Amino acid sequence: MKRFLSSVTDGSGFDIGLVLLPLAFLFVMSGLPLVYNVVMSFQEVDMFSLGSFARPFVGLKNYIDLFSQPETRPILLNTAIFVSASIAGQFLIGFGLALFFWVNFPGASWLRGLFLVSWVMPGLVVGAIWNWILSGDFGVLNFLLRETGAISGNIFWRSDPNYSLWAVIIANIWLGTSFNMILLSVGLSGIPKDLYEAAELDGANAFQRFWTITLPMMRSTIGAIIALGLIFTLQQFDLFAAITSGGPNNTSNVTQYWAWDLSFRQYDFAKGATISVIMIVFVMFASVVYVRSTRHEVRG
């Protein structure tokens, strides 16, 4: 008993305690709801059975029903487009900006800080502002495009099925770019300067230096940022609620918005949970990538 006590106060027991505490916290706050959600996706749930756990199990019925709905496939496709286009846009622009500020001209760090303002803004506020920018008749974006001669008639970003998803993607790229930029800036500043000096002495040009030093040295940062990007874009809900509400006719609907719509607008909680389970699979995948790419950061 005494040995156990002393191990708790000073020894491996203490270490285990330190690990158990957050684990218990994680299990209660994230694990249980997750399991509950998965269980719910196999049950028949309605509003009045929400409070109890003992609900009839229906096997895979929710999944089969979901995939037999005509809107499921387009919505999954929309999600794929939304996620990949958003991540690509956020990453490329963010990387470009990070490299730009890395040059370290006067005021660079100050300007870089200002870029973070977009990340601090609540999604609903960003959504409301983009809602005005993208408005068909009086939108600023249409005005700019028209004045520069890029378009002749107004584009109805929010209401034209060909553009509605892209309207949200544009807003989301704007929202997420600065976060990408900051993380990539941190990664860039972690690359030892002597590598570049050596390469320069050996006669490597800027492009070669970027390709053979910057990119390989940034691999883990890039992996982490893309995994985080996947998680963040799959979470993106506010912009859909504020700009298109998933319309018109589901052309800008994505799984995360749909899950909410099913659960809290149509009160079909089981289907909402089913969609969430499908999303969990994708997020798990992203988490594995994230953990793998940041694993080497644990030192000593």
Next chain:
Amino acid sequence: MGISRYAMLGAFALASLSLPAFSASAEDVTISVWSLDRDIQPAPNLINDFNKLNTGIKVEYRQIQFDDVVSEAMRAYSTGQAPDIIAVDNPEHALFSSRGAFLDLTDMISKSSVVKPENYFPGPLASVTWDGKFYGIPKATNTIALYYNKDMFKAKGLDPSKPPQTWDELVKAARKLTDPAANVYGLTFSAKANEEGTFQFLPWAQMAGGGYDAINSDGAVKALDIWKTLIDEKLASPDTLTRGQWDSTGTFNSGNAAMAISGPWELDRMIQEAKFDWGVALLPVPEVGAERSSAMGDFNWAVFASTEHPVEAFKVLEYFVSQDNRMFKDFGQLPARSDIAIPPTGEPLKDAALKVFLEQLKYAKPRGPHPEWPKISKAIQDAIQAALTGQLSSKEALDQAAEKIKAVLG
């Protein structure tokens, strides 16, 4: 530091000791009421007044947000924490009454000298009815009608005293009034993919003999075709598909649309913002002499079946009903009753408009009532949007909706 902490503790102890002393005496019955009314709206004010009467019933109020009403109520009811009285949006009423979550008030209403069913407009009354019994009392009501800009009518050679009566006249007027060079659309309304879209479309279907249970009837298809004409010919902004009623009527107020379909909740803002002469007309009908119809909005009172004090809860509702004549004067809401005259406001435009809305209310029909209304509504929204974006023809879209609704109706 130490002292102030002790002082705080002491204050806490005192407060917790003295709290019961200040609250109501033991024999008082406490009734809890949930609604979405803010401090300038009816519920909290009526409750304050009621509590001052010292009837031996003490009412506690809790405000809930519009989006949370149903989910909060569900959660509370399924865990046994439901309030005694709640205000729910009328299309959600059947969800609760069909499952026995609301108390059947039929007997109490028949004995009541205050609540008389014959005093109510038929639409609101139908929304609290399930299986021939009353599961609630209409709290307030609203409907939609056609706003039109009289100055623009004059400018385009239309008679401002003769607003469009039929669908064809509406489309013709919209064609005349639309002026892309001046950024003016003929008409603005909402076909948004939420309850607002259903709210606006259903009256059109009903006027032509359709309805939620006959959504692919010829009349409903014709109605959707008219909507499609309005969008395709750019007589209404393509953003109609993603804009709610409040925003779309905003474009009417700013002079960018010559007509608007919306409800009386627009009146105050319109009087402030609209710098032109305007009027309100009944919703145009398919052809002269056709049946009229309109949408019906706003909330109903209901008593949860789990209440321990049904008699006292009903007394509270009777008090609310007895104050219905204050609804408009004090809170700007229309009582759901045909026996209460709306007093003149001294604002001629508003008074004229209210007269039309009261007339329109006679034809207002509830959405449903059906316990799975949100699913029915979703099918209708999808059909509207599929047709208006040109992905399906009106007939195909409504056939699809009818199929989905049939599955819900069983």
